[in-house]
Amino acid sequence: MxxxxxxxxxxxxxxxxxxxxxxxxxxxxxxxxxxxxxxxxxxxxxxxxFDGGKTALFRSVLEEVQQEVAQAVARAADAEDDPWEQLLAGCRTFLASAADPEVQQIMLLDGPAVLGWNEWRALDEAASARHLAEALTSLIDAGILSPQPVEPLTRLLSGAMNETALWLASSSGPADLADAQAALTRILEGLRAA
Amino acid sequence: MxxxxxxxxxxxxxxxxxxxxxxxxxxxxxxxxxxxxxxxxxxxxxxxxFDGGKTALFRSVLEEVQQEVAQAVARAADAEDDPWEQLLAGCRTFLASAADPEVQQIMLLDGPAVLGWNEWRALDEAASARHLAEALTSLIDAGILSPQPVEPLTRLLSGAMNETALWLASSSGPADLADAQAALTRILEGLRAA
DNA sequence: CCCTTTTACATACCGACGGTATGCGAGTAG
DNA sequence: CTACTCGCATACCGTCGGTATGTAAAAGGG
Known part of the structure; x- marks a missing residue:
């Protein structure tokens, strides 16, 4: 070697x-x-x-986890043709991926607290939130969503999915993931109508 | 003394x-x-x-912060008569309250990481999420929202507001709070139509 | 093939931290 | 007045993250 x-x-x-x-x-x-x-x-x-010691090591681990989640989401979205169906598939897949306890502890619990919210958000943005924002922008341009600032909407949806994923870990019967995905779908469909 | x-x-x-x-x-x-x-x-x-040392002290601080936020939300909601307007007012006030950096660091960033998500959620439930769940239940019973499991919806909305509040701290021009509240209102109104 | 340099670690050590065991003086009750 | 309790202060400990230094092996030039 x-x-x-x-x-x-x-x-x-x-x-x-x-x-x-x-x-x-x-x-x-x-x-x-x-x-x-x-x-x-x-x-x-x-x-x-890892030059920054424990923190830098954790940062690398976090990036790894985020990349894996983002890949799964991108794969699910690319499997759809219609842009609206891509959004739905991506969101549902994100929820399912983030239900993994490994992902939760590292990406959702420790991530923001250890690195600070600004740095965490920058990593999240690079990995997946950027794609969500792009998808929403496209849908607005296509007239499927009503014109509005994209950033607040992105954060609302991203946060909704993050905390719902954490909830799934605690009270998870197997039906809860389906319930959560259904509720998320209802929210997205509600936005579509308007 | x-x-x-x-x-x-x-x-x-x-x-x-x-x-x-x-x-x-x-x-x-x-x-x-x-x-x-x-x-x-x-x-x-x-x-x-504080018997548990640093952790117990932090827990007491967190409870204090949550109580203050919950009081502000309850006050705003009680000022409205219509149940739907109560929900809107409560959500908007929560967003505004959680925009305070003190609240964010303690309640949204360190809270879940230090105490663990289960304990954090129990405290959050006792302070404010319970009221949100009750409001949603009432609106479903009144036929204003379509029948659906309340818990996932509560977590979706709660998480949406939490992360949006954190976003407000970073990129906050003064217009961002208004944008975020508008986006939140759009989501809630979308649910109402369905 | 040898010598020099670089690299990928191991070892030894340090200050600071959270936590605990004990001491003590001022209140309080009888 | 006395005995006891309570609200702290003091002193100490193990462990932690971090750093400075040592070292053996691989790489590279002559």
């Missing part, structure tokens, strides 16, 4: 193990000692790969 | 100063040393009043 491979291996191991621990226990409850022990390295390696 | 008065004075001072610091710097960035110095006491006093 040459040096580049070894480096990548260590980095990926740190990301994988820290992601598992952050998801299971929450950012604050996980110590660097536990992370490096799980990864089979030492703190020296961690700080060599 | 007798003992009961002294006790209450110390407790209120700790709550006031810790609230100020938590709001300004975030939970994790504030040390107990800083809190007790600002309050003019020592850690002994803090642990005498």
């Amino acid at each position: 040459n040096r580049a491979e070894q480096r990548e291996h260590t980095r990926r191991t740190l990301l994988r193990e820290s992601r598992r621990l952050f998801a299971a226990q929450g950012y604050a409850a996980v110590g660097l000692a536990e992370i490096v022990r799980a990864a089979g390295v030492t703190k020296g390696a961690l700080y060599h790969h | 007798n003992r009961a008065e002294q006790r209450e004075h110390t407790r209120r001072t700790l709550l006031r100063e810790s609230r100020r610091l938590f709001a300004a710097q975030g939970y994790a960035a504030v040390g107990l040393a800083e809190i007790v110095r600002a309050a003019g006491v020592t850690k002994g006093a803090l642990y005498h009043h």
Whole structure:
């Protein structure tokens, strides 16, 4: 194994193990000692790969999670032809993806608190909220949604989905996801009429 | 000053100063040393009043903040006669109240991450989400909203308002609050039609 | 093939933090 | 006046995130 491979291996191991621990226990409850022990390295390696220490490691994990969610959403949206159906499919898929406890703890609970809301929002924007905003803009241009500022609407819908996903984890019978998706659909359809 | 008065004075001072610091710097960035110095006491006093230490102190601060927001919302809603107008007024007031940076940092950012989402939701439920759910139930019973599960809808709306409030803090020109309230109204009116 | 440099870590250490055990003096009750 | 309680202060501890330094192996030039 040459040096580049070894480096990548260590980095990926740190990301994988820290992601598992952050998801299971929450950012604050996980110590660097536990992370490096799980990864089979030492703190020296961690700080060599992640300049900002614990925070930078968490940021990388968060980006990874957000990319995965965004990919799932994009895939679901691309499977539809009609722009309106793309929005519905994307939103429903986001809700389903964010129902994963790993995603919740890292992306929805610790993310904003650890990085601050501004940085969290910037990452969220880059990963998925931008696509939502673009979709809404297209629908407004096409006359399917009434003309209005896109940013507040994007945040309303994004926040609605985020907190509903968290709710799904607590009281989740299997019917709740369907109920939540139905309620979300009702909201979107209500906007369409107007 | 007798003992009961002294006790209450110390407790209120700790709550006031810790609230100020938590709001300004975030939970994790504030040390107990800083809190007790600002309050003019020592850690002994803090642990005498708040059995769970830093976490318990934060929980008390959070409850205080939530109560204040809930009171403002209830007052705005009670000022209206029509149930539908009560809902609109309550939601708009919540958005305006949660635009306060103190409220955001404590109630929306650190709250869920520090206490965990389940406990945060229980406190939120007791303070304000319960009223929202009751209002929605009444509107469904009155035939103003279409029959549907109330819980998912409550979480969708609550989450929409929470994240929009956070957005207001970042990019806030003074017109943004009005835009956000207008978008929220559009969503609610859309539900009404259906 | 050897020597130099760089790289990818490991080791050892530090200050600060949250938390606890104990001490103490002023109130309060009998 | 006394005994007891209560509201804190003091002193101390283990653990944490972070850093400075050491080191062995890989890479690169002659």
